[in-house]
Amino acid sequence: MRIEKDLLGEREVPLEVYYGIHTLRAVENFPLSGYRVSAVLIKAIALIKKAAAEVNAELGYLPKELAQAIMVAADEIMDGKWQDQFVVDALQGGAGTSTNMNVNEVLANRAIELLSGQRGEYSLVHPLNHVNMHQSTNDVYPTALRIAAIWLLKPLSNGCAVLQESLQEKEAQFAGIIKVGRTEMQDAVPIMLGQEFSAYAGAIARDRWRLYKVEERLRQAALGGTAIGTGLNADKKYIFMVNDRVRQYAGIGLARAENMIDVIQNADVFVEVSGLLKALAVNLGKMSHDLRLMSSGPRAGIGEIQLPERQAGSSIMPGKVNPIIPEAINQVAFHVMASDMAIAMAAQSGQLELNAFMPLIAHHLLESLAVLTNAVKILNDFCIQGIMADNERCTALLNHSQVSVTALVPHIGYDLASKVARNAMEKNITIREAALQLSVLPEEQIDAALNPRAMTRPGIAGMPK
Template identity: 60%
Template sequence: MSTRQEHDLLGTREVPADAYYGLHTLRAAENFRVSRHQVHPELIKALATVKEAAARANLDLGYLPREKGEAIIAACQEVARGELAGQFFLDAFQGGAGTSTNMNVNEVIANRALEILGLPRGDYTTIHPNDHVNLHQSTNDVYPTAMRIAAIRLLLPLAEELARLQEALQEKEAAFAGILKIGRTEFQDAVPVTLGQEFGAYAQAVARDRWRLYKVEERLRQVNLGGTATGTGLNAPLKYIYLVNDYLRRLTGLGLARAENMIDGTQNMDVFVEVSGLMKAAAVTMHKIAGDLRFLSAGPRGGPAEINLPPRQAGSSIMPGKVNPVIPEMVNQVAMQVMANDMVIAMAASQGHLELNAFAPLIAHALLESLEMLAAAARIFRTECISGITANAGRCREVLEQSPVLVTALLPYLGYEKATEVVLEAEASDRSIREILLEKGFLTQDELESILTPAAMTKPGTLKPVNRRQQDPEARN
């Protein structure tokens, strides 16, 4: 394999001649071989866009010769489109506050720009990764800015997926509106609800999560680009600071704005904690819904079996005919990972010291992973599970009428003493509440049918109580 020589402050090394990356990337690859997780591609694309904005500003202000500037811009655009992806292989867990990733991008852009000019890779006297591609920049303003751009680009699709999930749940709310069933609190029988009401509550919870995540995008728009090493803007001309942010806003199409206090934007990463916290809330909601669906579909003989989840694959290597709730189980696991990532992000953000947070790579990895995973989980949950759910209306009615708590809805018509009598006899004889009521003559069939309806049993208040005093001679005495 042919090589080229590159040097840095630690000495000279051989780099593959056909590599777009350079010596800094090579050393980082050797130093940080700790996981199979690579830097997220959206972060790389965002960094390339930041580099293009910087190149355009420097070209306009005369800090880059036109030929070099245009070559750098062309190379930035290629990387931002996802090209040359094989040159970005660094481990996500790296020291240096993102310097290795920034230099990886600088080196790839520099060498691709050299190639565009017809020059050999590694000819850094013409286009240098630091002097030209990184001109008027620092990792400490470029990397946090790219984190925000990448987060916004993944956050908006997540909010859209949650909106679609909400709509799918609302469709089930309407479809199941007339199906009366037993409500449960603490896994014990409670007063009746409709299956539609349960799905309506799920939809409302998802709606809150969707709206919160949609709104928090505003907090990510404040960037510290132009602040260079500590947010003071040292070595960055004032005209460049204004112009680079203008270009970045145009290139991304996002409502980005220069932070009023760029030192704050360089030091602090609490905005990512906020975004992660709202993602955790959405993960909690999805985890709860998935758990409920697993319970309500449990069976088909030994559990509630009130709903049917669409079968997606055979569930056992030894038990023929078994089908597991694999989609909700996947959602549960993604939700757990998002919750774990939230703790990681909080810990890493809290460990920033003085003018910089050295653990930005960990925050970037955990945040972008959560954004991408949660959006995918919401999409699959909707298309492969929620949309295909059907109800077992007969089973819902059967479980409800066998439960003693049905009497709670009949208290206005029976009174406490008679209701207690009915419950005790039903439990002792293993018969239904309806059967005991009719046998004792406490209510007629028509009266029961008018009372035991979704409208009567699942809304505030009661129907007009049956006047038993007119029918009971003892009651009139």
């Protein structure tokens, strides 16, 4: 053990760990969820610490050798090393201070090692005096969250592009398959199966565009704002230089916020991003519900499409295969929508110059980005690409339905068309047969009006041109 001190006294810290007394107390104080802080957020914080150390050395505030040790340690963290040293629960009091201190301490102790010292020898590299120089949790944490969110937005947007392309391919593949269109779970009018997939593709295209555009909202950095955005204890040159350096290292178009007080205390940008993630979740969920319905059966349900078989579906019913991929996507959608509510509540609960609930916002936002990225990929790879249509089933259901009666309304009026529908229902015959029995129109005109493919295009089926 080694002995470390803080404001509250002394504590024994295991020799082998890189974190210190602040992290130890946080672990004891917040045994809440069991979730670790996002590795992407840790990477973003380490990137900021690297940039800060480099700029502080250039300005003469840190010895170059010391700054170089911090930078090397930060690079190691950004490369994925020492992940087992970030032990604070994702849900924590203190607006993210425990996470910031966890990173500060790991960086300090690793830098001490690189300078041939012993862990805990903070006279060489101090977590606060050196690693956290010219910084506060309150400007580092929200800026790191913005960076992490942008990093995660890119693969999600790319995944949506791939999914959109697959849906468009299915649109083309199923363009010639006509089926029953349904509203409120009841037979409505004919539609092409390809047209249904075109609607899914359109929805995902909107999501892709929203995600692409919302990145702009995240590009404001508050580094140098320190505690509440006024820049207290930060050199003016540092403020300009560190934001530029972080932009270079992060590889994204960050810019120093014109009003750092605003950016530090208000979390509405994360609510905006989360809202767009919720919109994507809604579209994925709706599509998954539809896929489950259209593939229901296989013999006693709708059965218009067949989903790829991924695994056996029951421990008691032999031969059963369930729509597990759409079911999983539905659950992701529920989760993201619930997370959106948590983010909104946390954002509006900030008081005055700081939002103390940033850890909750960070946890849910980054988790939503990650699970949606995975969900989009498995929906595309394990479901959409392998969907097959049952043309015979689509045709049989269409022929046995009454959906074509709507096409008669412009020719014979609603009331008489209703009689045709009732006649077909009572006698269990087709709409064509019922219309002929009631002699509502000449046979040739009935056939023209009841052409199902004409019903899937704008205009009045059977109307002379």
